[in-house]
Every structure is written in C-alpha cells, then in structure tokens.
Amino acid sequence: KQWYQRRVAITAGEIWAFAGKKYKKVAKRVEVDSELCDCVRDIDSNGLSKYLQLTAFQIRYPGITSGNTTVTDAYLGGFLDYHISYGLEERPKNIVKSLMSFDFSGTDEELIEDVVNNLVDEAGFEAEEHDIYEEMKHSREHWEWCKEELKGLLTPQLVYDTALFMHCQLNVQKQF
Numbered sequence: 001k002q003w004y005q006r007r008v009a010i011t012a013g014e015i016w017a018f019a020g021k022k023y024k025k026v027a028k029r030v031e032v033d034s035e036l037c038d039c040v041r042d043i044d045s046n047g048l049s050k051y052l053q054l055t056a057f058q059i060r061y062p063g064i065t066s067g068n069t070t071v072t073d074a075y076l077g078g079f080l081d082y083h084i085s086y087g088l089e090e091r092p093k094n095i096v097k098s099l100m101s102f103d104f105s106g107t108d109e110e111l112i113e114d115v116v117n118n119l120v121d122e123a124g125f126e127a128e129e130h131d132i133y134e135e136m137k138h139s140r141e142h143w144e145w146c147k148e149e150l151k152g153l154l155t156p157q158l159v160y161d162t163a164l165f166m167h168c169q170l171n172v173q174k175q176f
Contacts, residue, residue, distance in 0.1 A: 014147075014151070015154065015158075015159075015162060016162070016166070018154055018159050018162075019159050019160075019162035019163040019166060020163070020166075021159075022159050022160055022162075022163035023163045023166055023167060025163075026160070026163045026164050026166075026167045027167050027171075030164065030167060030168070032167065032168060032171040032172065036164075036168075037167070037168035040164060040165055040168040040169070041168055041169060041172070047096075047099070047100055050099050050100055050102065050104070051099070053104040054095075054099055054102075054104075054119065057104070057108075057111070057115060060108065061075055061108075061112070061115075064112070064115055064116060064119075065095070065115065065116075065119045065120055065121045066120070066121070067120040067121075072116045075112050075116060076112065076113060076116060095119055095120070095121040098118050098119055099119060102114070102115075102118060102119060
C-alpha cells in the first residue's frame with residue numbers, strides 16, 4: 001500500500017510541477033476575488049467533489065462502474081478482494097448527469113448496489129487473471145509505462161485547469 005501511495009504521489013507531484021509552470025501566467029491574468037475563482041472554489045457545485053468521491057470508489061472497487069456483470073456481480077455478492085489494473089482514460093461523458101446527483105453518503109456496503117446500477121460508465125473494464133509474483137518482477141517497467149500514459153493525459157487544458165485551481169485555492173482572500 002505504501003509503495004502504491006508513494007507512486008501515486010510522485011505522479012501527482014509531476015502534474016503539480018507541470019501546472020506550476022503555468023501558474024505564474026494564470027496568477028497575472030486571473031484575480032482571486034473573481035467570479036471564476038469563486039466557481040473554482042465551489043467544489044460541491046462544480047462537480048469536483050463528486051468526481052473525487054467516484055474516483056476513490058473506483059480505486060477501491062475497480063470495474064464497479066464498467067457495466068461488466070462478471071465484475072459487478074462479484075461486488076454485489078460481497079466479494080471484496082480485487083486487483084488494481086485499469087486503463088488510464090478520460091472519464092466517459094455519459095456518467096456526468098448521474099454523478100452530479102449521486103449521494104455518496106453512506107458506507108461502501110450501502111453504496112455498492114447504487115454505484116453498480118446508477119454510475120455505469122461503460123469504460124470496458126475486464127477482469128484479468130494475474131500472477132502477483134510475475135507482476136512484481138515487472139513492476140518497474142509497468143510503472144514507467146503508467147507514468148508515460150499519465151503524461152499523455154496532461155493536456156494543455158488539464159495543466160491550465162490545475163494551475164487555475166492552485167491559484168484560486170492557495171490565494172483565498174479572507175473576508176472580515
């Protein structure tokens with residue numbers, strides 16, 4: 001678990017580093033008390049909070065939103081042993097409306113059935129047989145591949161949005 005967290009943090013750090021380069025330009029152009037920054041900071045209304053909750057759920061239960069009944073039936077039956085292996089891709093647009101109205105309050109056990117039935121993104125998840133010892137032999141190569149895939153997702157828009165988020169969140173003007 002620590003190995004995985006360290007690697008995710010490295011990747012998040014790389015994203016923040018790319019955005020940091022854009023940050024100075026954003027800071028010159030966007031006032032922190034602007035309506036745009038107000039919108040960015042309102043993570044409940046702009047959907048960021050929902051996306052983070054969904055992403056956490058998908059990490060805990062890979063394939064749960066795939067619509068693949070082999071995977072989802074296992075979760076509905078209480079099978080909680082899983083292997084993290086899923087593609088790196090942009091979130092499908094068909095899930096946005098359902099996600100924005102989804103209530104994540106409750107335990108995972110209470111939420112699993114609702115997630116399976118209401119948040120299907122049809123991402124094409126397929127459960128794969130795996131040999132943990134074979135995977136450990138190739139973990140460095142796999143990690144390098146993952147990093148390159150993540151870097152491919154670093155579009156100019158994502159970098160700008162991240163820089164904007166950093167600027168608006170880190171420079172909140174205190175109201176007295």
